[in-house]
Amino acid sequence: MINAILVFNNHGKPRLVRFYQHLAEEVQQQIIRETFHLVLKRDDHICNFLECGSLFGGSDYKLIYRHYATLYFVFCVDSSESELGILDLIQVFVETLDKCFENVCELDLIFHMDKVHHILQEVVIGGMVLETNMNEIVAQVEAQSKLEKAEQGIAGPAVTVPSRWQGGLSAAPSRAVSAVKNINLPEIPRNINIGDINIKVPNLSQFM
C-alpha cells in the first residue's frame, strides 16, 4: 500500500499532498516538513530509498523518492510494494504529467494542483496502484477533460466559468507561465529533464 504521495519543491513548498490515511492538517504539514528535511540532506547520487522511522506511524514504511529539477516526488509505502516498482511508478507519473501538460514544469503543478490530482487519481487510488500503463492513463485523463469541455459548451454563457478552466490542459502551462512572467517571479527552471533519468531506471520499458 502507498501511504502518502508528496510533491514539494527544493524549498519544501508543497505542490501536491495526498495522504491515504486521515491525518490532521497540522500533522500533515509536520510530516511534509520532516520528509523535506530528510530528503534535502541527500545528494542526487545516493540511493532513493529512505527509512523514515516512525514518521508515518509504522516502522514498516519506507520513503521512495525521485528528484526532478526543482521538485521532489516522494512516495511513502509499506513493505508490500516493490521498491524498484515504485521508482518506476514515479517515473510513469512524471512522464504522464509531462504528456498531459506538454513539457511539465513546476509552475504547472503550482497553478493546476487540481489537474495534477486528477491525473494522480488515474494512477493510484486509495493507496493502491490502479494503472501503470501511461497510454491508458493519458487516454482516461483526456477523455475526462473532453467531457469537461463538452459540459462547458452546453453551459453556454449563462454559467460563466473562469477562463483558465476553459483553456483546457494543453493551453494551461503557457498561459500560466506568461502570467507569472508578468509578475516578475524569480527564475524557475522550466523543463524537467526526464531524459537523464531514464538512464537511472534500468528497466522502465520492460515494466510497461
Added chain:
Amino acid sequence: MALKMVKGSIDRMFDKNLQDLVRGIRNHKEDEAKYISQCIDEIKQELKQDNIAVKANAVCKLTYLQMLGYDISWAAFNIIEVMSASKFTFKRIGYLAASQCFHEGTDVIMLTTNQIRKDLSSPNQYDTGVALTGLSCFVTPDLARDLANDIMTLMSHTKPYIRKKAVLIMYKVFLKYPESLRPAFPRLKEKLEDPDPGVQSAAVNVICELARRNPKNYLSLAPLFFKLMTSSTNNWVLIKIIKLFGALTPLEPRLGKKLIEPLTNLIHSTSAMSLLYECVNTVIAVLISLSSGMPNHSASIQLCVQKLRILIEDSDQNLKYLGLLAMSKILKTHPKSVQSHKDLILQCLDDKDESIRLRALDLLYGMVSKKNLMEIVKKLMIHVDKAEGTTYRDELLTKIIDICSQSNYQYITNFEWYISILVELTRLEGTRHGHLIAAQMLDVAIRVKAIRKFAVSQMAMLLDNAHLIASNTQRNGICEVLYAAAWICGEFSEHLEEANQTLEAMLRPKVTTLPGHIQAVYVQNMVKLYASILQQKEQSGEKEAAQEITQLMIERLPQFVQSADLEVQERASCILQLIKYIQKLQIKEVPVAEEVIALFAGELNPVAPKAQKKVPVPEGLDLDAWINEPPSDSESEDEKPKTIFHDEEQRHSRHRQPEIDEEELARRREARKQEQANNPFYIKSSPSPQKRYQDTPGVEHIPVVQIDLSVPLKVPGMPMSDQYVKLEEERRHKQKLEKDKKKKKQKKEKRGKHHRHNSLHTESEEDIAPAHHVDIITEEMPENALPSDEDDKDPNDPYKALDIDLDNLVSGKPSRPLADSEKLPVQRHRNVETLKSPDSEAPLVEKKSKKPKKKEKKHKEKERGKGKEKEKKVIEEEEEKKGEDLDFWLSTAPPPASTTQLQTEPVVGAAVVAEPQEVKKEEREERDEEEEDEGKKSSKHKKKKHKKEKEEKSKDKKKSKKKSHHSEEETTESVQNGTLDDEPLPPMSSYRLLAENPYVKMTYDIQGNLQNDSQVTVSVIFENKSTSFLKSMELNVLDSLNTKMLRPEGSSVHDGIPVPFQLPPGISNEAQFVFTLQSIVMAQKLKGTLSFIVKNDEGSTHEKLDFKLHFSCASYLITTPCYSDAFAKLLESGDLHMSSIKVDGISISFQHLLAKICFHHHFSVVERVDSCASMYSRSIQGHHVCLLVKKGENSVSIDGKCNDSTLLSNLLDEMKETLSKC
C-alpha cells in the same frame, strides 16, 4: 495590482479562480497568512451563493488551501453540495475536496450515501469513476456497509475502467466492513482471470493485500496464483504475486519447493531489475522456510548471492542498497554463502551514501567469526575516526558493541583486546552512547573472571585520566564510563596494583563536577578501595600508612557530604562517620581491616533480565490470598520504597543478552541444582557450558598469553587495541604451529599403530582457542524458570477482522469449520485412517469374509458389484476433490520427460502362490458377475451402501499389514457373520504381532510422520492376557545407527521408556513411541525388551518379553493421491530409477489386488484401465514411488519407478511377499 486587473476583467463574475488565488499568495509573501484569511472570507461569501459553479470554484480553492495546511472541514457541507452537482466538472471538484478532508469523524458524511449510490450507478462511467475514487479515500464503516453491494455489482461492470476501480475499492470496504469479505470473495477471485489486464492486476493487488495480513486463509489460492505467475507478462502483477508467495511459503514449505524452479527461470530470463530483485527475495524466503530439510538447494542460494553481488556492484545506488538489504536476509540462514563476499561489503562501508553504509554495517553484524572479528572491528574503528557527523559515528559505535557482544561474546577470543577497544571508544567526543560502553565494561568485567585484572588496570587508568573525559563531556554521555570504571576498580580492588593512586584519583575535587549518580558510585567504591588498602597495609604492618589513608579519606570526603545530590550526600555522610569511627579504633591500635572488608564480602553475580518474571508460582501458593487478616485500609503503602533500589538493579541488567535457549537453560538449571545441594544458602553462578573452554587438566597445551602488566600498555602512536591484534595474530600463529606439530606427531603415531583411529583436526576458524580460558558467567535464572514467549499481537489490529476462512467459498462447498482448513491437507487422509476406532474398521473384514461363503453368493455378488462401483466412485471423487485441493497440487511435483516405456512393458514371469482354491474361483466368478450386474442395481440401494463402502475403502487402505493374521480372521469371521455389512463386525486392524507370552501380547503398527521427514510413530497395543495386574511396564529398544527411539531429554540410550499406563487383567491399551531415522531406503529390525511387573495375590514378579520391531519400507510411505497428468510428468522426468517384479499364480481379482497394495503398502491408484493400473505413493522423505501394475492370466507384474533404487527394490520385494500370500 494583479488583483485589480483580475477584478477588472469582464468575463469574471466572481473574484478569483484557483490560479488567481495561487498568484495572489505568491504576491503576498510577507503577509501570506493575512492574505489567505482574507481569501477564506471571500470563499465563505462565494459558498453562500446559489450558483453551483461559484461554489465549485470556492471549493476548488479550499482544496488548495488544505494543501497549505488550512483546516477546511467547516466547509464539509458545501463540499457535499458540489459533489451532488449534475455536471462532471463540478462533481469532480467536490469529490476531490472530499477525498482530501473527509474522514470517519466527519459527521455530514452520512448525508452522502444516497448521492454516492446515485453516482455509482450513473450511466456516465466517469461519474462512477470519480465517486469510486473519492470513496476510496473517505469510506467509513457505515458507507461500506451501505454501499458494499453496489460496489460489488460494479466489479462486473462492462467497462474495465470501472471494474478495476471497483475491485480496488473493495479492499477498503473489506477493511471497514469485514463482513463483506465472504460474500464478495468469489467474485474477487473470479476477477483474477478477468480478460482485462488492468482488472486482473487490481484483483491481484487486493488479494495480495488481504493475504499479507492473514496468509493462511489464502493458501488455497496458491495454484491459481502459480498459474498466473507462469502465464502473466505484466511485471507489476508478477511482482505482486511473487511477493505474495514470499508471504505464503513460510506456511507451506512444499509450496516453496514448487516455486524454486519457475523463480529461478525468471531470475535467469528477466531483464527487469525490479522483477529480478523480487524473485531473489522470494527465493530467499523459500530457502529460509526450507532451511531445515533441503540441503540440495545450495545452487539456488549461490544463484541468489551471485545475482545480489551483481546488484551490489552496480553503479546504481538503488540496486546497491537493495542488494545489501536482500543479502542480510540470506545471512540469517546461510551465513557462509554471504561471508565469502566480505570484501564487497567492507567496500560498501566506504560508500558515500549513508543508507548504504548502514546496510553494510547490518550485514557485518552477521558476518563476523572468531577469525575475522578483530579485523572487521579494526576497520570499523578507522571509520569511527573518519566519520563526520555524530549520528553515523554513534551508529558505528553501537554496531561495534553489538558485533562484539553478540551471542554472549561468542566471537571474542581475546578480551584484553575488547577492553582496549572499549577504552579507545571512550575517546570519542560527543557520543551519546557512553552508557553503552559503560554497560559493556561492567558486563565483561563481571562475567569474564580472567579479564578482571586487566580490566581493573585499564579502568584505573581511565579514572586517572578522568579529567580528559569529564572535561569535554558534561553535556554528552561519555562520562558514563567513569561510572563503570569506578565500580570495577572498587569491586575488584584486590586486582589493583596501585590502589592508593586510584583512590586519590577518585578523591580529586574535580569529581564533584560529575553527574550525581556517578559521584554516588565513586563514593561507594572508594570505600571498597579503602577497605582493601587498609587490609593490605595492616597485613604488612604499616600502621602509619593505614592511618594516613584514613586521614586522607576524612579530609576529602566532606566535599561529597556537601553535594547537592541527595544520594551522594547520604552515602558520603554515612561513610564519613564510619571512617571516623575506624580512625578512633586505629588510634587505639585495634586491627579493623578484617571487619571493614567484611562490609563488602561476597560476590555479585549477574541476574538475567527476566529472572524475576520467570519464577513460577509454586503449586498451592495463592499470591492474591491474604496471609493475615486484611488490614484496615490506609496501611498498604509499604511497598513503595522498593522502587528506589529497583532502578539501579535495572541499570545493571539492562544490556545483557536476554536470549537463552531452552536447552541451555535446562543445563544451567541442572548445574545450579547440584551446587545448591552443597550449599543451600548461597546460589553460586555456574559457567555456561557453551563457554567453558577446557577447564580441565588439559589446559597446558593451550597457549596462554601471559599479560605482563609491567610492560607498558601504551605504545606511542599506535592504538592499544592494535597491539592486541598483533599479539593475537602471533598467538594464533603459534597455536597453529603447535597444532601442526601435534598433527605430525599424530600422523607418525598413526603410521606406527595402524588400528588407531585418530580423527584429524582440520584447521577451521572455530578451532581458534581463546587466549585464556574464559569463564563467561551466565546470568542467574530462577530455578524452574519458564521460557515465556510474550505474544504481543496487537488486539486492535485493523486487519485482524479480515482473518476470515475463505476455503468454503473457494471450493464452493458448504461451510467447513475453520479448524479443518488449518490442517495440512495430506494429513487429512491419514487422519481419517488413524482416528478410526477398531470397531469402525470392521466392515472391511466383513466384505472379505463374505467371499468364501457360497450360501450368500447372490447377495454377495450384488454387494461386490456395488462395492466395486463405489470404490471407483470414491476414487473419482477423491480426484475431483483434489483438483481444488492445495495439498494435492503441492504434492505433485512436476519434473519433465518419457513414460510410454513403462506402460507398454509386457508381463512376464511367474511365482507360485499358495491360495485356497475356493477363494480363487469365487473371486473370479464374482468379478465377472460384478461387471454384468453393475448397471442393474437399483439406485436406491446403491446410495444407501455408498457411504459404507466409502468407509470401508478408506479403512482398507490403512489397515492390516499382516496377511496370515488377516486370512485367519477372515475365515472365522465369515462363519460367524453370514449376513452382510449391516451387522456389527469384529475389529480388525493393521496391527501386526510384535511379541507374545502368557502375560502380555503386543501388536504394533508403524506410521510415517508427514510433518517430520525423519520420524515414524510406532503404536503398540499391549494386551493383558493373564489374570494378574501388569504394572511398571517399560519398553526399551536397542538403537541402531540409523534408527533411534526418541527418548525424553536427559535420558541415556540405555534407558527404557515407561509405558504410561497399567493393565488390569484382560484389558488392552495403546501407547505410541516415536523413532527417528536417517535413511529410509532399507527395512530395519530393532531388538527390544518389554519389562514389567506382574502382580497378583501371590505377590509380584518381574518379567521380561523380548521382541523384534520390524520397520518395513512400506511403513515409510504415506498414501498420497496423484493426478494422472502430474504422474505422467513425474515419469517423464527421467530421474527415477526403475525396477520390476513378477509374481505368478495370482488368482484374486485385480480390484482386490489393488486394494491390497493400497492398504498394505500405502499406495493410491492414479489410473486404472482394464487390468492395468498406475499407482503412486510418497515416502516421508519425499521420494516419489510410481507403480505400474498389470495383471496377466495368472500372474501379476509390477514395474516401479522411484528416486531411490534401493528403496524401490526393497519395496518391490515386500510387495512380492505380500502378493505371494494372496
